[in-house]
Amino acid sequence: MTRAVRSLTLPATLEHLEELTGMVSEHLEAHGVSEKDLFEVDLAVDEACTNVIKYAYGPRGGSVHLECLVTDSEVCVCITDSGRPFNPLEVEVPDLTAELDDRPIGGLGVHLIRSLMNEVKYEYRDGRNVLCMTRTRTDRSCG
């Protein structure tokens, strides 16, 4: 049974967003994850990392740690930062049926994460935000 882990720690800046999401994409591709699953995990990881980059730290900045596990049946990505405590699962779902004038600019990132991943867990542990997102692979049966 496949069980492949890859991890990466980088400064939490927009300049590193490509490298962070690229690591996950490469790892998924190397283990035969389908293009559809790869696209949607990539997007969820992008949204979670962008939140850390934009909101976790003040001017002094900080780092973001990514850990990506691929098995035969699922993909799990955990994103850890030591910035201010923030539970993205408490963010309200935007009103997706609102007319243009009432539609706020933004607030969609967490909604995308929830929609694309099968399970999203958050905990604040030892001074760190840990967000773990799991998606069942649609290209494999279990086992």
Added chain:
Amino acid sequence: MTIMSTVLEVTERRQGPADLLLLKGRMDAATAPAAEEHLTRLIEGGSRNIVVDCSELEYISSAGLRVLLSALKKLKQCGGHLTLASLLPEIRKVFEIAGFHRLFAIFPGVSEAIDSTERTQGS
């Protein structure tokens, strides 16, 4: 399978009654500001009909959606139109999850999007 492009190329050109903006590559929080600059410049320069050709847009995150929504709102305020053309299926799915397919006029191809612009101007 090939790893997707990690940059966004933005190309502008005038086509009939519309300004056409071709987005190629990946539109995320790092690259979306480049598209935003083009859209802002076009709108501030007086463009009122913008067609965004998404046929080579491989990826969009909420940061990209935000830029398109902001441009749509600005154009609507001044009586203009922003239409989208040729969304790839995975991009279309992101629009649907976000509920953006209800907000934007989306056409299968650039020519249909430009035709709709002409009809709007003629009406």
